[in-house]
Amino acid sequence: MTNDRRDGTVQAVDRALRLLELLGAEDEGLRLTDLAKGCGLAASTVHRLLTTLEQRGFAQFDAPAARWHVGRQAFSTGSAYLRRQSFAAPALPILRRLRDRTRETANLGVLEGTDVTTLHQAESREIVRAISPVGGRAHWLCSGMGKAIVATWPDAEISGLLDRGGMRRMTARSLTSADAVWAEIARIRAQGHAVDNEEFVPGLRCVAAVVWGPASEPACALSVSAHAGRLTEARLPEFGAAVRDAAAELTRHLGGRRPDEASA
Numbered sequence: 001m002t003n004d005r006r007d008g009t010v011q012a013v014d015r016a017l018r019l020l021e022l023l024g025a026e027d028e029g030l031r032l033t034d035l036a037k038g039c040g041l042a043a044s045t046v047h048r049l050l051t052t053l054e055q056r057g058f059a060q061f062d063a064p065a066a067r068w069h070v071g072r073q074a075f076s077t078g079s080a081y082l083r084r085q086s087f088a089a090p091a092l093p094i095l096r097r098l099r100d101r102t103r104e105t106a107n108l109g110v111l112e113g114t115d116v117t118t119l120h121q122a123e124s125r126e127i128v129r130a131i132s133p134v135g136g137r138a139h140w141l142c143s144g145m146g147k148a149i150v151a152t153w154p155d156a157e158i159s160g161l162l163d164r165g166g167m168r169r170m171t172a173r174s175l176t177s178a179d180a181v182w183a184e185i186a187r188i189r190a191q192g193h194a195v196d197n198e199e200f201v202p203g204l205r206c207v208a209a210v211v212w213g214p215a216s217e218p219a220c221a222l223s224v225s226a227h228a229g230r231l232t233e234a235r236l237p238e239f240g241a242a243v244r245d246a247a248a249e250l251t252r253h254l255g256g257r258r259p260d261e262a263s264a
Helices: 011-024 032-039 043-055 072-102 144-150 155-165 178-191 233-253
Strands: 059-062 067-070 105-112 115-122 137-139 194-197 204-212 218-227
Touching: 011 032, 011 043, 011 059, 011 067, 032 043, 043 059, 072 105, 072 115, 072 218, 072 233, 105 144, 115 144, 144 178, 144 194, 144 204, 144 218, 155 178, 194 233, 204 233, 218 233
Parallel strands: none
Antiparallel strands: 059 067, 105 115, 105 218, 115 137, 194 204, 204 218
């Protein structure tokens, strides 16, 4: 038996999204009976849908008040759209200038869970170029952008992330010990940029720096990726300076501030 409709939509999904719309419109939360009335569904049906949404983190039940609210995962998912929209306009010209300065592919990415997702990109004009496609994902510990963002976190939060996400060996150079990870975090904090030294793809290097948001939070990261034959270890400081300059420019466009500037 199916709940697919003739217009190509799925009835259960449509009903669940309608519930989320109702919850999102009411800051004080809604009782089950109110939601059932708003959707025109039986309370038992609504309860099953809400229970499923709750298990996925999209809805939350306040037992003492007997009211349902939007869950944390709904915010996390919805904020991905906001990030893409707010970063797009100022980021793209900055990415192009970073590409032109280094002659290599420039990227913008955000950390989502334990992975980094590439949101925007300005491709190198070199015939042979390094490309990780827009929408591509990489474990944070194998990504320059991921390491740049996570290095700004308190040590306790980094430890929690390591416990949840572990360490993935993607290449022979991937970091696979806690000592190596903490040494890498210290190096990133000291120099202001992170390096993926062939840790995700053999023969590919990436240099990245964090972009700060208005609340002095790590909003995203910029990077330059290139074949190791062109982005040699001797050129890492040069590329690091270019990426830090671009990240600082995007930080200004976003109205962001480094934590040390915010506390000054």
